[in-house]
Amino acid sequence: MSYNRIYVEPSTAEDAAVARRLGRRRRWKTFFQSIGALILIVAAGWYVLSIVDMDAALAPPVPGPSSSAAPFESAIPADATKATVNYVHDGDTLFIDTPGDSNLKVRLLGVDTPEVGDNLECYGNEARDYLRGLLPEGSTVYTQADVEPLDQYGRSLLFVWTSSGQLVNLSLVADGYAEAVFIGGNRMLEAQVEAAEDAAQAAGRGIWGSC
DSSP: OOOOOOOOOOSSHHHHHHHHHHHHHHHHHHHHHHHHHHHHHHHHHHHHHHHSOHHHHHSOOOOOOOTTSOSSOOOOOTTOEEEEEEEEEETTEEEEEOSSOTTEEEEETTEEOOOOGGGOOTTHHHHHHHHHHHSOTTOEEEEEOOSOOBOTTSOEEEEEEETTSOBHHHHHHHTTSOEEOOOTTOOTTHHHHHHHHHHHHHHTOTHHHHO
16 A cells, blocks of 8 residues: 655644744754764764874885895804905905905805906906995905815905995895805805895896896
8 A cells, every 4th residue: 555645735824833843843853963974974083093103104105125135144153254355356356354364365155256357258347346345445354264265276265244244245146246156065155145146037137137
């Protein structure tokens, strides 16, 4: 069953007054309902603002570490030998002043960089300049040998750390200036250096993208 709603004009002044009062009540009810809804919305907004760290929300994103940064930095070993850099010859060879030798010739362990000079190879000068930037003349370094301290040419085979704790051998490989090369029984840090080479090669850094 359905009903047709038909508006009937009030027949008396009293009916009209009642109708006006009801209309006013409905309008005020609607008004107060709207005000109440607005108050709830404002209150909810203040609550959200009170629990959100606005400084963190509005702060610009913090950039991640550089993709070329060495990902496997090692702390300076407690038994490392302190030395001073005299001169960097190329990307993997340098001379240092140690307690036992004032001009010790060093071949960096676990790495091989392109040649310089008359036999210049792709990225040879870049590798040399990179190492000179890490190890300027007169800077303090810390060194450590593995099980075989000398190569066939009598050069000292060493890992070298800067005074800030950066492992130079690893950085050369991680930034694409050297290949990872381990020969004979010298295998210390082999896994770390080879992992750095894999990452550099995958990213096309240095020699892997230019040579």
